Amino acid sequence: MAISFIQAQQFGGHSPATKWNQINNDSIRVIFPQGLGLEKQATDVAATVQKLAIQTAPTIGTRLRKISIVLQPYTTISNAYVALGPWRSEFNLMPAQNPFDLGTTLWSHSLALHEFRHVQQFNNFRKGLSRVAYYLFGQDGLSLANSAAVPNWFWEGDAVYQETLKSQQGRGRLSFFFNDYRSLWRADKNYSWMKLRNGSLRDFVPDHYRLGYMQVAYGREKYGADFWKKVTDDAVRYNGVFYPFQHGIKKYSNITYKEFRKNAINYFKAGSDSLGNDAVSDWAKQQKHFAGDDEFPQWVDANTVVLVKSSYKKIPAFYLHNLTTGTDTRLRTKSISLDNYFSYRNGRIVYAAYEADVRWAWKDYSVVRVMDVHTGKERVITHLSKYFAPDISADGKAIVAVAVQPGGAASLHILDATTGAVLKKVPNPRQLFYSHPKFYDAQTVVTAVRTSNGDNTMALVNINNGAVEELLPFSKRIVGFPSVRGDTITFTAAGHQQDDLLALVNKQLYQVQTPANKGTGNYQWSALNNKVIYTAFTAAGYHLVQQSVGAESWQPVSADAFTQAIAIPYELAGLNQDAPIGVDTTRPYSISRYHKAFNLVNFHSWRPYISDPDYTFSLIGENVLNTLQTEIYFNYNTNEKYKEVGASAVYGALFPYLTLGVAETFDRKETDTPFRTWNELNGRLGLQFPFTFNGGRLYRQLNITGGINHHQVNYTLASKNRFRDEQFEFFDASVSLTLQSQVAKQQIYPRFGFSFLSRYRQIVTNLSGFQWLTSAALYLPGVARTHSLVITGAYQKRDTVGDYSFGSSFPIPRGYPAVNQYSIPDMYKVGFNYHFPLVYPDFGIGNIVYFLRVRGNAFYDYAYLKWYRDNHYLEFKSTGGEVYFDTKWWNEYNVSFGFRYSRMLNQLRGYDPNQWEFILPINLLGR
Structure with missing residues (x-):
């Protein structure tokens, strides 16, 4: 929240x-x-x-x-x-x-x-x-x-x-x-x-x-x-x-x-x-920094567990951990998931993974994935589903998962472990909500259950008729993370200041003593013979604990004592002054239709934007159902001294989105011979097709746009008598694609990623003119896990007729001044960047600015600019380095800024080959 x-x-x-x-x-x-x-x-x-x-x-x-x-x-x-x-x-x-x-x-x-x-x-x-x-x-x-x-x-x-x-x-x-x-x-x-x-x-x-x-x-x-x-x-x-x-x-x-x-x-x-001290807190003291999380360990054999490991340098992945030697064998990166929960039996891992809906941003899914531990191969067995916390049966033929319907109604589904087909939908007449179900036997599932009033217990559910056998009386004491080994059900229960490990053996309740960790919660535990494994919460990450247990470790607890109200972790007198507000679903409110067009044009804010040389002030709006975005703006360009007034709207209630814009630019001028002054009117009607394919191990987005534009030039002052006004239509189309792997906290860029943009503009009426720009970036791993190699490229082609020149976004090599690109028909550029962290200061000044990281980038840029006449061309080459500071301002706003040194390897007359720049965010007051 x-x-x-x-x-x-x-x-x-x-x-x-x-x-x-x-x-x-x-x-x-x-x-x-x-x-x-x-x-x-x-x-x-x-x-x-x-x-x-x-x-x-x-x-x-x-x-x-x-x-x-x-x-x-x-x-x-x-x-x-x-x-x-x-x-x-x-x-x-x-x-x-x-x-x-x-x-x-x-x-x-x-x-x-x-x-x-x-x-x-x-x-x-x-x-x-x-x-x-x-x-x-x-x-x-x-x-x-x-x-x-x-x-x-x-x-x-x-x-x-x-x-x-x-x-x-x-x-x-x-x-x-x-x-x-x-x-x-x-x-x-x-x-x-x-x-x-x-x-x-x-x-x-x-x-x-x-x-x-x-x-x-x-x-x-x-x-x-x-x-x-x-x-x-x-x-x-x-x-x-x-x-x-x-x-x-x-x-x-x-x-x-x-x-x-x-x-x-x-x-x-x-x-x-x-x-007092314990083994877990002593271990955490010895870790200089965050060590990583070991989560949901489960027995493979008496010496091996399978678990999910992650850290600030590594994204979550499945590992086999040898308890005797302490060595890890990596199995496979975990697909994008909302948590790291999974279940293991007989060489197969099953878990729920996140997938986005292709078109609608407020809809997404939780699908079941099954992985073979021996081969590392993984497959999706359900599609467009909302399944959570799946568990695979002992014979490997069935999976139980919590199916949650829109709004939160839950049921247990039994799925075919090979095809994902629904074998049974377990009745739920009491409208209980289930958490982390586990097969107890072929016909019974043990699961944490809760009522709409927040009462909890651990229960056995018959998968044939939905009958619920409460293993403990319902209470406000939270229970969860059950595990089954023979006739023993282990789970975690909320305690006073520590979440405790408990077990039900033939329905007798025991609390397991955990001398290794006496100060924080213990979770996700399982017993095998005379050993237990669990994860303990520490300041250096969830830490895997292996503990031998004997009869003295299991302390009997009566069900009545267990369900008695426990004191809150820190008793505060103020919390006892007011009565709780209970759930009330019966109040007779009138329910009416909400019309989508209600308050559709909803201007709510005035925003200044600064992206030098443009200084913009906008009136922006959006309706509550987020289907229409509107903007009216005034812009002043400090380079050319022109003014611009415009309005735009994006309507997203349909697919594709509809875009509309109109802008009038005043007092444009060109000081080259011959001197010209003019005003411009621009209008645009377009479509936008946004697609999202997030799922598996990659985030993916595809955006396709197209539109028809009206452009009108009206010459002013003395230019009215020297030049003829122009108006024409042109169409534009673009395709952008991004895909990337998951990113760990310390990684500057993903270890694999790709971005691509291609845009084409063509005049379609009485004049000639076109422009095609394509750019891309490839993200690759560096020498260390927090290093990134980024290779960039761009290509631009345009006509040479000269009727009209579209504005250019071609990236000139760093260190070189902007060049007049309107007369250059062919240009391409490649760049190589190696990003790496330098230091993590964790240092602040006066609650104003805090430095999280200082990082560097070594780069090389090359561009080739070619004219058709006389085979004339220019080459721009530069190399240098950048230092960036990743900071927080006023304890809240993330801002990265830096300094750049560039060395022009092809010198330009009148320019110092050594260039220094201060790098600000693209738009500090950004859109």
């Missing part, structure tokens, strides 16, 4: 056949597709929001502005956001399989508890200078001003606090949520505040949700429920001007910001060191 300050909508993401309904009242509009049975979820969202608007408003402010919440049922990604520009929220309705991360509350209800806090924040942050930014620049201006005044950790920490306060399973009540910081404390990783705020490319740093929750919870506990209301009120008004948020904390807590944040962390850290 995230708050977004950037464009987060998926443009044109739904088939035009989709029809929409709404619950619409004075404070909220909940929009959802017809015919999927989403009325109950929409009702609960509306009811929950209306309760929150009354119950939690006093802690942030009582201002309320109506918002549209769009329920998105077709994506497999569990997420949501609230954003301005335009003002809306979108809930992805797919529940997550992992119950420990976000809990087991009804997913749409949990989203409402969290995301509406962001709505309340935005509603009450349009004040003072933030209000001025809104009047000057619209919703985007307000968003920028708010995010500059209030740190991202507060936005998310405050929302996590609300979901914790108003539910029985918010993240502040889950031990898993605190693994991150507890692992740092136990490994003596004492990072600076700026590192905790900005992260690292070499060390594990918890996200701003966790940091924010600790700060927000401490502030409310120590200084009262209205503390943050007062702090943020001052901050968004920019009281104190510089560092207004820090100024507000000092004003209302009477201590410095530095003291406050230190006290907040120590408040939660207290008690962590009292647990």
Whole structure:
């Protein structure tokens, strides 16, 4: 669940056949597709929001502005956001399989508890200078001003606090949520505040949700429920001007910001060191940086396990790990997936992998893949499916998987392991949600189950009739990651401050002692004879633990004791002051049709764009269903001193997309002999065909565009009497293709990738003229895993008649000045780049700029420019190096900038062969 300050909508993401309904009242509009049975979820969202608007408003402010919440049922990604520009929220309705991360509350209800806090924040942050930014620049201006005044950790920490306060399973009540910081404390990783705020490319740093929750919870506990209301009120008004948020904390807590944040962390850290050392924390202390993740280990034989390994340098892949020697044998890269879960039996791995829909951005799939461990070959056995957490049977003939329908309704499907055909659909009359099912025997599956109220248990499900045998009483205690070995079912259960390992042996419950890790959670465990394997959460990654167990390691636990309510990890008095808001699907709201054309032209912001020499100011718009993007703009070019006024629109409710644009350019001039001045009118009507083929081990996108353009030249001033006005039509067409492998955190570019663009323009009326430009880039691995070799190329051909010359985007070798390309009919260029990291500083200055990485690039460029007359040609050659700084500004905005030295190997008269340049982002205030 995230708050977004950037464009987060998926443009044109739904088939035009989709029809929409709404619950619409004075404070909220909940929009959802017809015919999927989403009325109950929409009702609960509306009811929950209306309760929150009354119950939690006093802690942030009582201002309320109506918002549209769009329920998105077709994506497999569990997420949501609230954003301005335009003002809306979108809930992805797919529940997550992992119950420990976000809990087991009804997913749409949990989203409402969290995301509406962001709505309340935005509603009450349009004040003072933030209000001025809104009047000057619209919703985007307000968003920028708010995010500059209030740190991202507060936005998310405050929302996590609300979901914790108003539910029985918010993240502040889950031990898993605190693994991150507890692992740092136990490994003596004492990072600076700026590192905790900005992260690292070499060390594990918890996200701003966790940091924010600790700060927000401490502030409310120590200084009262209205503390943050007062702090943020001052901050968004920019009281104190510089560092207004820090100024507000000092004003209302009477201590410095530095003291406050230190006290907040120590408040939660207290008690962590009292647990003493253990093997896992000692191992993490010995790791200088993040070592990598070992996940979901499963027995192959008594000495070998198969698991998924990944690190900041390596993308996830399957490995065989020898427990005796500690050596790894790589099997195959894991296809693009939402998590690293998989299942293994008898030489075959089965897992769910992500695939995008070819046309619609709000639709994607989760397909089942089967891999042979002995050959490394892998195949997809389901298509256009939404299957999760598959498990293969002991005989290798069947697979059980969780099938999740749009909106979150779950069932168990039994699939043919060879063809993927559905053999059985297991009845689910109780509407339970299943997590990580495992075959217990040929007719029974063991799985974690949850109800719509968030109650959990481990259960046996008969695959013939759907009968459910509860192995433990339902409770709020989260259980998950079951594993089966003979008559023993092992699983993980949420504990007070540590997620524990438990086992059911002939239905008797035991807790397994884990002396190797006493401070964080233990997961994904399995027993074989007198040994167990599991992964422990550490500051250096999920660490594989092998442990011998005897009778003394298995401590009996009564079912009643297990299901008793456990204390939350960090008891806070403020969390006991309000009653939770329960799920309410029965409130009698009126449901009506939502018309797609409603507020279709929706201008919401004014944006300045700077991409020297062009300085642009635009009025931009987009509707809530993200099917129409509109822009009206004024541009000034500092090179030619001309002005341009234009408008454009893209309509994405149909396929292909329809594009329309018109622009008038004033005061163009050409100072060469003869001197000319003129105005231009340009209009365009086009089509766009975007395709996405993400799946397997590659991300792939194909975009085909075409259109007809009207171009009109009207000469002005003295040129009116010397030149004839011109008008003509030309068509343009382009094809762009990108494909790339997955990228690890430290990799600058993918180890394999390819991008290609080809564009052709041709006058079709009374004049002559054409231009064809093709460019490409090939990404290859370098000497080290974080190095990249990038080979680029470009070719441009144009006519020499001279009736009209199209603008050129041909890349001249670095270091050379721009040349007049209009008279050059043939040009080609090749470039070689070798990118590599230099250092990871993890260093910041004054909470203004933070340096994550310094990297270098050595390059060589060659271009050949040819004229037809007299076989005349030019060669441009240059070599040099670049140094880039990957930074974060104001703890939030990623900016890369650098310096370039170029040596012109073919000297030009009047130019120094040694050229130095400062490299800024293409558009720092980018579109």
